Amino acid sequence: MFTKQIIYLSLPIAVVCAFLAVQHGYSESSQERIVRIAELEIYPDQVAAYKAALKEEIETSIRVEPGVLTLYAVSVKGHPNQVRLFESYSNQAAYQSHLQTAHFRKYKVQTQNMVKSLTLIETDPILLGSKSK
Amino acid sequence: MFTKQIIYLSLPIAVVCAFLAVQHGYSESSQERIVRIAELEIYPDQVAAYKAALKEEIETSIRVEPGVLTLYAVSVKGHPNQVRLFESYSNQAAYQSHLQTAHFRKYKVQTQNMVKSLTLIETDPILLGSKSK
Numbered sequence: 592m593f594t595k596q597i598i599y600l601s602l603p604i605a606v607v608c609a610f611l612a613v614q615h616g617y618s619e620s621s622q623e624r625i626v627r628i629a630e631l632e633i634y635p636d637q638v639a640a641y642k643a644a645l646k647e648e649i650e651t652s653i654r655v656e657p658g659v660l661t662l663y664a665v666s667v668k669g670h671p672n673q674v675r676l677f678e679s680y681s682n683q684a685a686y687q688s689h690l691q692t693a694h695f696r697k698y699k700v701q702t703q704n705m706v707k708s709l710t711l712i713e714t715d716p717i718l719l720g721s722k723s724k
Numbered sequence: 725m726f727t728k729q730i731i732y733l734s735l736p737i738a739v740v741c742a743f744l745a746v747q748h749g750y751s752e753s754s755q756e757r758i759v760r761i762a763e764l765e766i767y768p769d770q771v772a773a774y775k776a777a778l779k780e781e782i783e784t785s786i787r788v789e790p791g792v793l794t795l796y797a798v799s800v801k802g803h804p805n806q807v808r809l810f811e812s813y814s815n816q817a818a819y820q821s822h823l824q825t826a827h828f829r830k831y832k833v834q835t836q837n838m839v840k841s842l843t844l845i846e847t848d849p850i851l852l853g854s855k856s857k
């Protein structure tokens with residue numbers, strides 16, 4: 592009878608353990624995420640052309656690349672030629688694949704003479720909180 | 725007969741126009757979005773405590789505030805005490821409301837002696853591309 596109780600008890604415990612293991616796995620997988628910040632200075636007379644090329648690149652990447660999760664582009668208020676990008680990719684392979692796409696290469700060629708300076712900042716995610724998680 | 729054809733043609737055109745108008749409206753509403761970047765330097769011996777307080781604040785804000793859309797927190801690779809936040813709110817009212825919440829005020833009090841410097845950067849969104857749109 593006591594043995595049976597142990598067996599009955601062990602089932603829900605096993606389920607909880609499995610659940611926690613899956614949760615832990617998920618948390619590890621989100622640690623693979625690549626997050627980068629780019630700080631760009633655009634030549635002032637090229638801002639409109641740069642934004643058009645950037646928008647096209649972002650729209651295409653989000654639409655066709657499963658591993659491109661966010662490409663947020665903003666400019667510093669009052670300084671439309673100072674652009675900040677917040678980029679996240681599901682893992683290193685997705686990021687490397689993005690660099691090889693035709694649309695990214697086209698954007699790089701189109702904008703090479705519009706960009707005065709580019710600083711790339713590699714990051715470690717602390718927490719990426721989002722409504723749509 | 726010809727008049728009838730015009731009437732039949734005009735219905736799908738009207739539907740398309742209505743659809744485009746709604747789409748335009750959506751695009752205007754996303755222009756209300758408030759996006760801010762915060763650059764923080766944390767006292768090195770306070771990094772763990774700061775991250776714990778920040779994570780709690782982010783989790784609560786995303787869970788209970790409908791107007792808090794993203795709170796992305798990262799640290800610069802190799803410099804765990806240099807923290808960058810990428811925050812977006814559905815509009816100005818949502819942002820002002822966030823500042824008044826108990827969880828945000830608690831975070832500010834908890835971390836006031838952990839933060840060496842804080843730079844807030846107001847931005848104008850160019851395009852916020854995301855898989856979950």
